[in-house]
Amino acid sequence: MHDMSAQAVHHHAPPTGFIRKYVFSLDHKVIGKQYYGLALLAVFIGMVLSWLMRIHLGWTNAAIPGLQWLSSSGAPGGVMTPEYYLELMTMHGTLMVFFVLTTAPFAAFGNYFLPIQVGAEDMPFPHFNMMSFWVTFVAFCVTVSSFFVGDGPPLAGWTSYAPLSAVGAVAGPGQGTGQVLWAAGIAIFCVGQLLGSLNFISTTLDMRCKGMSLWRLPLTAWAWFITSLMGLTAFAVLMPACILLILDHVAGTSFFVASNLVINDQLQPHSGGSTLLWQHLFWFFGHPEVYIAIVPGMGVVSHVLISAMRRPMLSHRVLIYSMLALAFLSYMVYGHHMFVSGMNPISSVAFSFPTLAITIPSTIIVLIWIGSLYGSRLRINSASLFALGFVSMFVSGGVSGFFLAQPSLDIMLHATYFVVGHFHLVMAVAAIFGIFAGTYYWFPKVTGRMMNETLGKVHFWFSFVGAYCIFMPFHYLGMAGNVRRYSAFVDDFMQPLIPVHKFITIAALVTGAAQFIFLYNLIYSRFKGAPAPQNPWEATSLEWTIPSPPPFDNFGGKLPVVYHDPYQYGVESSTGDYVMQDSPEKIQSVRDEA
């Protein structure tokens, strides 16, 4: 580790102009906030799309007032067409997975807090960092622009399986220009994530202050570090895959299209490509991607829970090893998305066992969280409620993985709502709960003001109960054989399930509406919240040693020196039951540790 304390010199001076300060900023904190803002915009668009889809699924022929203004061809008279349903579904998945679940917990929180938590003034490559955000912003604009071109966004789903995604407009509305814009947007997004990951890795390895050994990094910093390792390898595969997909559209290549396909009675000009190649490339990225979405949340939840429990986790290192095991295994399991894809059935068995093995690190993480609650002095606030809610959601979504990891059961459950319920609970709702926990926890540091606790708790109750009402029934639907990605349930056997869909739709509308309480709280507290002290949660890591909001150079020109492990709670010290990481004070443990 370098001794950075002697090097308290800026990589760049504090900006003075508006553009450099707020727009093309090199400051990791501003970039973190920009990422958060982008994720916030994307999540509300994604949520409204899900509302429209849910209304359509519950009441298929109902006119949604005003929808015709959004797309006159997609919703003539406000009644959604099947293709428009699929287009909204594709954009919902794309916006949520890429621009929310990857952007907020990793890029937003990580950018803001990783340099502070390692004791650095900024990331090592601030220009790359600025570029990573603006590239991501361009990716967002390109992806969303598909709403406004030709016959709208693609309808191939966020997974964009070939050849549907590769043969062009002949396969359906949005499959021409819309699909190319999608692939271009995602390829650009990958560039942003690669730049960001490089910065995160070098910040963690090279920018740590004196005394900050790797084991002394908080669990959040470890989670971002592990995520950036995954990001670097996963996005490096998705980007070329998207480029090849674009070439199939614009250059007459046939990477993903086989010979002799007849679409709409027209023999296609492609030959020699492989349908399964896209699935392999996509899921080689796609499975690590779900860990990219959830591992930062695990870090945030651990970090928030520790300060709420007033004790460290039962084992700091076991948690880190388990997250590393998740990251490692994530590359060996992607084939479980393809059990019935036509891939060699022996491969299905080979992919099944690493998938089942993922249960082990996941269970260890959950048991460490729950076991650490034992004997603690748990504080209940909006942040800790969401963190505990995360644990509950992660368990509920995790156990359905027992089923989906087995090829023989996947025969029944593949492509049903069981899968939709599984991934929404385990990686979407859980990750969003991680984002909420992080927001309530760090808002005082970022803005210098407290969020309203009462509104926070109301928001929590609606979100917690609501998320279960929405996503638990998905599992029941799936077990009854309700197929996903259907814009209406015309099959006889699905008719009796429509009341369940109506219930889910109502739950989704209420839960979604409650998110505006959060938005209001965020905006109101930013301007009118009670002033926040430097360390409102009596927490120990470096971000709480500096003023709220932090100064431009984080540590006032003098880098900190670290003397302790990150989580010295449950001790006796001059400050109370905790010792700051940069306090030279000797620690007297009063924990009843074995």
Added chain:
Amino acid sequence: MRRAFAATSHFKGQIIMAKIFAVTIILIAIGSAIPILRHTWVAPPDISTHGAQIDEQMSETMAEAGISFLAAQIILALFIWRYSSRRKDEKIRTFPGGATGLVAAAVILVGLEVMALGAFGVKAWAKVYFTPPGPNAMPVQAQAGQFAFYFRYPGPDGKFGPIHPDKIDEGTQNFYGLDTSNDPDAKDDVVTAELGVPVNREIHLLMHSKDLGHSFYVRELRVQQDFVPGLDVSLHFTATKTGKYEIVCTQLCGLGHYNMKAYLDVMSQEDFDKWMKEQAANQ
């Protein structure tokens, strides 16, 4: 004094909220288990020879997942209930056995059990995918296209005529691109919109797609398999109960995906022979 009072009432409010939270978690956990225990929404009864093993595997997995789910949620709730009301002067205690005990529990109680479950489950998978169809299995071709399935029987000669993709024409109902005037094998081929099969007879389904990715899913048959454009995929099954069952597409294939379905008609041998004659007459 007032501040101290405010702090205590805040602490009390926190305890009450924690207890409500704990109770909510338990209610949600039990409430989620009820429809499973009461079989409110389940797959219809199996009509295949291989499905019983899948069903058994499903219930064993449900038992294991259900116990893990309930145990984890209830212990989480109990700890939230118990440890949110501890005061500042109470000592922090450590879970008996610490992390080592929990790691051992995770590996032994959950990890190994789930791996064992997976190992047993391979038997059910093997029955579908690792055993070749028997010599007497009846070959039927299945072709998927936007947004319909078509099935082809080889006719009395037992041979399928070659497919000419350039001759595929929905307008003339030449769904398979057959050239009956030049290919003798194609002459007696029978193409249908419904998958008629005799009961208790093994079917060897030869699957191909004419355009995009599709899938063949029959819940009652415990069968789901994707059609892969450019790749011939096959599947074999034996239906043991007569009746009509829905075949649906489960691989997103475009705007009509939700409406892409056909029927599997399982008939007695006599009914099947009669049906086949009618279909042959309609060609």
